Amino acid sequence: MNARGKSGRVLEPTPWCTVGPYFSVTVSDANSVRAIAAPGAKGERMKLLCAVFDRDGKPVPDTLVEIWQANADGKYNHPADRQAKSMDASFRGFGRQITDENGVCEFETIKPGRVPGPRGALQAPHLEAGIFTRGVLRILATRIYFSGDAANKDCPVLARVPKSRRTTLVAQPVAGQPGTWRHGIHLSGPKETVFFDV
């Protein structure tokens, strides 16, 4: 027992199963987190609207959208981040919301700073996002970048994405509403969002 296989693994991971339609019984509004960054957190404040669509372009309600992000200095509130950067303890960097009948949910946050990536090259500011809904058998992991950020062209992760598909990862500012950004997530179809094998 407990022998390591070729993979180095001792135990086999439990398989994923879909969240189904009813996760909000527990992952309810009361337990949801709209404010990823509390008021007063350092950084450029923003409202982020996420809109989820299916293969036919129809909105997908009852979808759990989870966000994980670094603070404005590019540091995560987590013990594995050992960067010598300041961390405000009140900044958690986690949010989760459920899409409404229009397939839309809304977060309050700040724009994250740059985080080191492979071989130390800085990544462009981004949010990690997990999408969970019925008809989706395991997490859809994606990222949300910000349109117009000069760092996007140097991001070592964006560089792995075919150029023609990079725009699917980039949120856009909403015209006439300063500080509001919108990001479309297309599960499938001609505008299919880039999803990652994390």
Next chain:
Amino acid sequence: MSRPPKRYRDSHLVVPYRRYPRGSQPPYLYPPYRLTLSRAPRKPLIVLPHTLSEITGPVFGHGDVRETDNDLTRQHAGEPLGERITVSGRVLDDNGRPVPNTLIELWQCNAAGRYRHRIDQHHAPLDPNFSGAGRTLTDAQGNYRFITIKPGPYPWDNHPNAWRPAHIHFSLYGTAFATRLVTQMYFPGDPLLPFCPIFNSIPDRKGRERVISKFELNRTEPGWALGFHFDIVVRGQESTPFERQR
């Protein structure tokens, strides 16, 4: 915790989590589960090398869980109807190490097969004494335990005469964005399992067996509740270079 080898003290270097074994997870597109046709991405996933963004994740604590959240039979004035059970086990990583202080959230329907949810239209009664929501943190050894009632099977609209086997949904965060897991726990000997496309979307037999709990007499509460055992394994971090040399 021991200090990581020097290589990993450089802040941009990370110890990656192991990838899932090839073919061990449900595919996104699984036509017997009809809704995957309109919701499964068709383009291949892009492999993301793990960076700080993937090896970190939300940390939860005792402030996120109330004392009675793991007892679904004590959340209302009266007791829920149904077969009282305990569901317990450990959360481990694939190195066999316990995952302590991790948040587990579960949800389930009542004994009649009805969820307390606005979109559940199944013609079965709601139970005023059952919400079906549970939360707990694992202890220092990765142990968890819930008290609940056995959920009922229920029909759904996937195909003619489709029924879901009795199941309990589990959601875990683990230690990082890379260890997030949402799964379903089934019951041994359920005659509906062979007919369920969600259960059968797990490609290999051993994987399907891993989501079926085990009845264990020594986990029962004599005279009060039956006991089911369900261990959950999340991805673990790869060996450090030191371990790899041995």
